[in-house]
Every structure is written in C-alpha cells, then in structure tokens.
Amino acid sequence: MLSAAALTLGLGVSAAASAETTLIVGTWQPPGNPMNSVVWPTWAGWVEEATEGRVKVKIEQDVGHPKTYFQLVEDGVINAGWSYHGYGPGRFKLPVAVELPGLNVSAEAASVALWKVQQKYFADAGEYEGLTLLATLTHGPGQIHSIDPVESLADLKGKKVRIGGGVQTELAERMDVTGVAAPGSKVYEMMQQGVIDGVFMPITEQKSLRLHEVAPNLTVLPGGMYLGSFSMFIDPYFLEDLDPKDAEAILSVSGEKLSALAGRAWDQADVEGLEAARAAGVTVKELGPNDPMTLEFGELIKGMDDAWVESVADRDVDARAALAELRQIAREYEAQKQE
Known part of the structure; x- marks a missing residue:
C-alpha cells in the first residue's frame, strides 16, 4: 500500500510532467538547409534551457507550401515557423529594404541590421499582425x-x-x-x-x-x-497561454541573438556550397x-x-532614413566582424 508521502510525491511528478508544453515548429527546405541543420535545432535547445525544460520544441518537416507558413501559425495549426517575405507580396514590403542590391555584407550583418531597423522603424506598420516576430534573417548573396x-x-x-x-x-x-x-x-x-x-x-x-x-x-x-529576406515567427496566443516567465524566456533567446545565429548559419552554408561546387x-x-x-x-x-x-x-514610415540606417548598421557590423 502506498504511503501518503509516496502518493504525494507521485502526484507531484505527474503534475510536473503535465506542466510540460510542446512547441510545434513547422519548417521546409531540405534537411541539409542551415535552417534545419543549425538554426531551428539550436533555438530549440536555447528554449528548453531557458524554460528549464518546461517547454519542449518539436520540429515538423514540410507541413505545407512555404508561402502558407504565415497562415499556418496565425491559425494555430503550428506554433512557430519561418518563411520568405517574397511569398507574401503586398503584405511584406518593408523587409525588402535589406534585399536591395549594393549592401555588400554577410548574411549575419544583414540579418542583425534588419532586426534593429524592424524594431525602430517598421514595427508600427503592422506587417506581422497576427504573429509575434522571433527573428529576421537573410540568406547569403x-x-x-x-x-x-x-x-x-x-x-x-x-x-x-x-x-x-x-x-x-x-x-x-x-x-x-x-x-x-x-x-x-x-x-x-x-x-x-x-x-x-x-x-x-x-x-x-x-x-x-x-x-x-x-x-x-x-x-x-x-x-x-x-539578399533574400525571411522571418521566424510564433503564434502570440501560444505565448499568452504559457506561464509569463516562460514566454519571456522564449523571447529572450530570440530577437537579435537568433537573427545573428541564422545569418551566420547561412554564411557558413555558402562556404560549404562553394566547396561542393x-x-x-x-x-x-x-x-x-x-x-x-x-x-x-x-x-x-x-x-x-x-x-x-x-x-x-x-506604410507611413521614414523609408529613406530606415534604408540608410540599415546599411550603416550592417556595414559597421561587418567591419567589426573583420577586425
């Protein structure tokens, strides 16, 4: 017969297990793509560590056409995902600033610059309405x-x-x-x-x-x-349903940190691509x-x-100022990387 203490312990373990939340990430592109081999798995580890294991990340491959991922997350079919802004023509006009020719920087520098300019200039335009932005990124040239x-x-x-x-x-x-x-x-x-x-x-x-x-x-x-511009995003309602400290923890390992990681992964993938060629x-x-x-x-x-x-x-933004600042941030970041 179980003692009261053992029963209490058992109930405690059961409650802890049930408190775990699974965050479903939808992704696309082949397994060897840097988003699948580096970026999402690394972020998953960051999330699980930051939430002390209360949020587990499960990565699902090919849950729909890449252009549908914005909608899939908005509709709660998956909790988080990523997509290319070019798949949402008319909706995502502002991030195209980073794609314009002549920037001449790495994907890491461009990704960080876009994140900073998104926060300062573009956020109020509401292009990501219905989503919470996790990161902005570009692929290599x-x-x-x-x-x-x-x-x-x-x-x-x-x-x-x-x-x-x-x-x-x-x-x-x-x-x-x-x-x-x-x-x-x-x-x-x-x-x-x-x-x-x-x-x-x-x-x-x-x-x-x-x-x-x-x-x-x-x-x-x-x-x-x-440069091609992308974003990583999460369902705001999923975050709202979490303990606030876990939602905050997830966002703490996203943003500029995640943008830099993603850009860096694409840069390394270009090196490997040239070697393969x-x-x-x-x-x-x-x-x-x-x-x-x-x-x-x-x-x-x-x-x-x-x-x-x-x-x-x-879009009611100072587009010229945003573009100038994006290029300044990116080029200064690149110069610091090379020092």
Missing part, C-alpha cells in the same frame, strides 16, 4: 546558377530563370529574363528537365539543393545581386569589382532604391 555560361547580362535575355519574388522580380524584369515562379524545392527537378535555364539563389544551394548536379555554371558577382567540377566564375559584367550590373540596378521607397509610401 544571390548569385547566378545556370546551365550555360554567362559572360554578360545579355546572355540571360529571354532565358527562363526561376525567381522567388521580392527584389528578384524587379531584377528579372530589368534583365529581360522570363521569370518562372516556383518553390526552391522544385528547382533541381526543373533544371534537370530543362524547364528553366537557370536560377538566382545563394551559393549554399549548390550543396543544399544539389545544384552542382544540374547547374554546371556558377557566376559570382561581388556582394551578390540581392568546386569539388563537383562546376565552372565557378568569380567576378571582380571592375569586371565588365559587374559594372553592367551596377548600371542595371540604378533607381531600385527609389522604387522601393515609392513602393512603401502607404
């Missing part, structure tokens, strides 16, 4: 992965190129390429079948998406053509700042800053 060599931008004219939205859409129009919209997960198959002639993506995808098998040419512009025999053409194609690209992008400022005129 977008480059040209192609079946045929690219000697000048004219070589891309009329070619079918997969684009992911955001600044890529504007670049595709200016380059006079035929933009093909498709999720990143479909690019390998589309290249293999000849549906597209190339893709604008960061170098990491030479390894993560195995583009080295289907894109024998990689053209690398200094600083890249653009070279090991596979991909022709890597690294352009210098004064190469004709680099100068040609510089002419091509003139006016894009003004176009972005005009596109966010309905």
